[in-house]
Amino acid sequence: MIATESLSKRFPKVTALDRLTMDIGPGVTGLVGSNGAGKSTLIKILLGLSPATEGRAAVLGLDVATEGGAIRESVGYMPEHDCLPPDVSATEFVVHMARMSGLPPTAARERTADTLRHVGLYEERYRPMGGYSTGMKQRVKLAQALVHDPKLVFLDEPTNGLDPVGRDEMLGLIRRVHTDFGISVLVTSHLLGELERTCDHVVVVDGGKLLRSSSTSDFTQSTAILAVEVTDSDTHPDGALALREALAEAGIGLSEPAADEAEGLPGAGHILLVEAAGDETYDLVRDTVVELGLGLVRMEQRRHRIAEVFHTGDADAARTTNGPHAPTPSSPDPTPAAAPQEASTR
Numbered sequence: 001m002i003a004t005e006s007l008s009k010r011f012p013k014v015t016a017l018d019r020l021t022m023d024i025g026p027g028v029t030g031l032v033g034s035n036g037a038g039k040s041t042l043i044k045i046l047l048g049l050s051p052a053t054e055g056r057a058a059v060l061g062l063d064v065a066t067e068g069g070a071i072r073e074s075v076g077y078m079p080e081h082d083c084l085p086p087d088v089s090a091t092e093f094v095v096h097m098a099r100m101s102g103l104p105p106t107a108a109r110e111r112t113a114d115t116l117r118h119v120g121l122y123e124e125r126y127r128p129m130g131g132y133s134t135g136m137k138q139r140v141k142l143a144q145a146l147v148h149d150p151k152l153v154f155l156d157e158p159t160n161g162l163d164p165v166g167r168d169e170m171l172g173l174i175r176r177v178h179t180d181f182g183i184s185v186l187v188t189s190h191l192l193g194e195l196e197r198t199c200d201h202v203v204v205v206d207g208g209k210l211l212r213s214s215s216t217s218d219f220t221q222s223t224a225i226l227a228v229e230v231t232d233s234d235t236h237p238d239g240a241l242a243l244r245e246a247l248a249e250a251g252i253g254l255s256e257p258a259a260d261e262a263e264g265l266p267g268a269g270h271i272l273l274v275e276a277a278g279d280e281t282y283d284l285v286r287d288t289v290v291e292l293g294l295g296l297v298r299m300e301q302r303r304h305r306i307a308e309v310f311h312t313g314d315a316d317a318a319r320t321t322n323g324p325h326a327p328t329p330s331s332p333d334p335t336p337a338a339a340p341q342e343a344s345t346r
């Protein structure tokens with residue numbers, strides 16, 4: 001879908017992209033990096049809107065330097081910043097964008113109605129957009145990127161400014177863009193947790209350089225750790241503690257939950273992380289819970305989160321290049337609208 005080779009973009013005072021070489025295939029790909037990492041610059045080059053200083057890039061096999069027009073016919077773009085005229089309705093605006101993309105009038109109206117329905121805008125679509133909430137504006141921006149039925153869409157920070165519920169809805173929509181319509185997606189975010197849930201593949205950039213490009217499952221390999229949550233009982237007012245002691249006595253290894261699992265999540269404080277030696281560990285945990293007379297709320301194999309991958313290896317490089325005052329990539333997002341357990345590269 002996208003290939004870059006030693007792609008660089010230098011502005012007089014800053015190198016926004018530094019010899020970036022990568023290949024992105026079909027599916028949903030996350031492009032993650034802190035503010036100023038070069039994400040928006042990359043998207044503008046890939047759309048043929050801004051020339052690279054050095055190197056080459058191709059989108060859908062088309063050269064960004066010479067075939068920008070053809071690329072924009074087949075690619076949708078949702079920009080990061082607010083760009084909607086306040087006096088027109090979503091319907092008028094999206095029809096206009098469909099016409100700009102070359103659809104005839106009737107097809108433009110039909111596609112607009114379908115696309116706005118798909119993104120969840122109903123009666124409101126006839127109201128001027130100046131009165132829309134941030135979530136509604138983001139949906140219109142997504143709709144105009146999809147209206148001409150592109151093969152690929154670039155979504156630049158689509159969850160920006162949304163509250164946790166709005167973010168979840170937007171992420172669900174993005175996933176469905178691929179599963180329902182077969183459109184590939186390149187989505188940028190500075191929130192690692194979002195990409196973990198939504199993307200098949202994750203590309204990490206920092207200071208314009210490629211840090212890592214791999215499938216989400218490579219980032220989040222299964223571990224032989226079970227997360228076990230139990231209820232309390234009259235006999236054991238702290239069920240988790242009772243289970244911890246019983247399992248320790250049986251020689252089962254236990255690890256401490258990560259800080260973000262121990263705080264602010266439902267069931268926090270009741271979750272034990274048990275090292276699974278094999279299938280027999282599942283049986284032993286189940287039988288011990290029964291013997292103690294506790295309720296078993298859940299027992300599941302735990303996956304690494306992308307944020308944890310950032311604690312090691314490349315992450316150290318990311319932290320270094322982010323500067324001494326930058327929070328670590330796994331620190332909570334400072335914006336109040338963001339869910340507290342999300343990891344951020346900011």
Ligand SMILES: Nc1ncnc2c1ncn2[C@@H]1O[C@H](COP(=O)(O)OP(=O)(O)OP(=O)(O)O)[C@@H](O)[C@H]1O
Nearest residue numbers: 011014015016033034035036037038039040041042
């Ligand atoms: N037109 C421009 N002129 C000069 N510098 C620019 C220009 N556009 C971007 N930059 C600089 O290039 C770097 C990368 O910017 P870019 O907008 O691509 O980052 P980003 O990863 O998209 O971050 P954000 O999420 O904040 O938009 C930044 O240091 C930015 O200040």
